[in-house]
Amino acid sequence: MIEKLPSFQHLLKILQKVPYLASKNLYRVATHFLDMSPEQVEQFCRALQLAHQRLIKCPQCCAWQAKDQKCLFCFNEKREHAIICVVETWQELLAIEKTGGYKGVYHVLEGVISPLEGIGPEHLTIKLLVARAPGVREIILAMNQTPEGEATSAYIAHQLQHTSVKISVLAQGVPVGSSLEFVDRLTVYKALAERRPF
Amino acid sequence: MIEKLPSFQHLLKILQKVPYLASKNLYRVATHFLDMSPEQVEQFCRALQLAHQRLIKCPQCCAWQAKDQKCLFCFNEKREHAIICVVETWQELLAIEKTGGYKGVYHVLEGVISPLEGIGPEHLTIKLLVARAPGVREIILAMNQTPEGEATSAYIAHQLQHTSVKISVLAQGVPVGSSLEFVDRLTVYKALAERRPF
Numbered sequence: 518m519i520e521k522l523p524s525f526q527h528l529l530k531i532l533q534k535v536p537y538l539a540s541k542n543l544y545r546v547a548t549h550f551l552d553m554s555p556e557q558v559e560q561f562c563r564a565l566q567l568a569h570q571r572l573i574k575c576p577q578c579c580a581w582q583a584k585d586q587k588c589l590f591c592f593n594e595k596r597e598h599a600i601i602c603v604v605e606t607w608q609e610l611l612a613i614e615k616t617g618g619y620k621g622v623y624h625v626l627e628g629v630i631s632p633l634e635g636i637g638p639e640h641l642t643i644k645l646l647v648a649r650a651p652g653v654r655e656i657i658l659a660m661n662q663t664p665e666g667e668a669t670s671a672y673i674a675h676q677l678q679h680t681s682v683k684i685s686v687l688a689q690g691v692p693v694g695s696s697l698e699f700v701d702r703l704t705v706y707k708a709l710a711e712r713r714p715f
Numbered sequence: 716m717i718e719k720l721p722s723f724q725h726l727l728k729i730l731q732k733v734p735y736l737a738s739k740n741l742y743r744v745a746t747h748f749l750d751m752s753p754e755q756v757e758q759f760c761r762a763l764q765l766a767h768q769r770l771i772k773c774p775q776c777c778a779w780q781a782k783d784q785k786c787l788f789c790f791n792e793k794r795e796h797a798i799i800c801v802v803e804t805w806q807e808l809l810a811i812e813k814t815g816g817y818k819g820v821y822h823v824l825e826g827v828i829s830p831l832e833g834i835g836p837e838h839l840t841i842k843l844l845v846a847r848a849p850g851v852r853e854i855i856l857a858m859n860q861t862p863e864g865e866a867t868s869a870y871i872a873h874q875l876q877h878t879s880v881k882i883s884v885l886a887q888g889v890p891v892g893s894s895l896e897f898v899d900r901l902t903v904y905k906a907l908a909e910r911r912p913f
Contacts, residue, residue: 518812521787525779528766531759536747542735544806549734550763551770551779558767561729562760565748568726569756572749581723581749589719608742614716 525551577649579625579642581607590622597621599654603646603673605629605661613659621657624649629665630672638672647676655683662689723749775847777823777840778808788820795819797852801844801871803827803859811857819855822847827863828870836870845874853881860887 519526528547532538538546550558572581575588578601582588590596600621604610610623626641650656658673660666674684690708691700700708717724726745730736736744748756770779773786776799780786788794798819802808808821824839848854856871858864872882888906889898898906 518787518809522770522779522781524762524766524769524781527762531762535744537736537740537744539735544809545735545804546733547766548779548805551767553767555767558764562763564722564725564729565760566756568722568745569749569751569753571722572720581720581746583720583722589716606743607746611716611742 578623579627580610580623601649601653602657602659604659609659629669631665643673643676650677650680650682653682655685658684658686776821777825778821779805799847799851800855800857802857807857827867829863841871841874848875848878848880851880853883856882856884
């Protein structure tokens with residue numbers, strides 16, 4: 518059926534490349550676009566192209582920044598430049614920013630080491646991070662709590678072992694607001710092992 | 716943070732309107748677009764605009780058709796025009812087409828009656844369907860098995876009660892390949908009630 522409507526088929530093919538669009542929803546998203554007014558399609562494309570033209574990655578920390586502005590972190594005098602928080606992607610950076618409790622700067626790795634997906638340390642921004650290390654006091658490894666995240670932390674720590682920089686990781690423990698009953702065993706175990714004085 | 720990058724914020728706002736993009740994934744999709752090459756962005760927008768320009772809805776059955784071609788169903792001589800299968804959306808039409816077992820034509824309702832969402836019969840293509848009824852032998856109501864779908868079927872059946880057209884609905888029962896153990900009670904009940912001779 519669809520093969521008789523080549524422009525529909527082409528739209529599906531293009532949408533297929535968008536991550537987090539389950540193939541089950543592809544048709545719905547495609548018809549959503551077709552149901553738009555020409556002005557809305559125009560607006561959508563303009564927003565996409567504009568963002569694409571205006572945003573670049575900071576050459577130092579790899580966070581997104583506006584092309585005509587300086588990096589919001591690296592050139593922010595209110596930030597503490599002696600502390601670098603290393604995150605996997607921009608999304609984790611935003612999650613940490615939302616806490617409002619971190620005043621240091623960042624380093625976006627752009628992924629994690631994942632041999633299964635063919636991602637080695639050379640595909641990440643680890644070299645850039647190592648180059649930044651001499652000037653700083655502390656590097657916080659804020660990777661996600663996954664095997665890949667932990668392996669990446671271990672790799673980075675190894676790369677930094679000959680520097681004097683202090684390396685720290687996020688605390689593991691029971692999430693705020695949770696019942697012990699519903700928290701997984703390993704988390705409870707770690708919370709116990711890393712218990713602190715009241 | 717994001718408010719300092721207006722073009723990023725605008726992209727998020729535009730993406731928010733796309734259905735089936737969970738807000739949790741918005742940032743990831745946005746960065747996917749930013750990571751594209753300018754050519755890929757261009758290609759994406761072109762596919763979108765092209766599909767939008769080339770595809771229209773058939774004025775009779777409301778299925779998508781190419782602007783420069785005739786409707787694949789209404790103008791297809793190999794189809795049986797005396798049987799109309801009524802579906803909620805284009806996706807259900809494709810699901811039925813995939814079976815390869817239906818040779819009649821279609822009528823796309825463009826939704827279901829849903830008072831909670833403010834969708835009444837006047838928002839659907841029911842009037843168009845009723846106008847088509849005199850010429851046909853059978854109308855199959857192939858709505859999804861939801862309260863809204865069933866209410867819509869009931870409404871349409873009521874609208875057609877003064878015509879001589881035969882109205883049918885999809886069979887309810889145990890899905891092919893399923894174990895009774897894992898099928899919900901109501902489905903098993905309906906399968907029992909509508910049992911047929913072997």
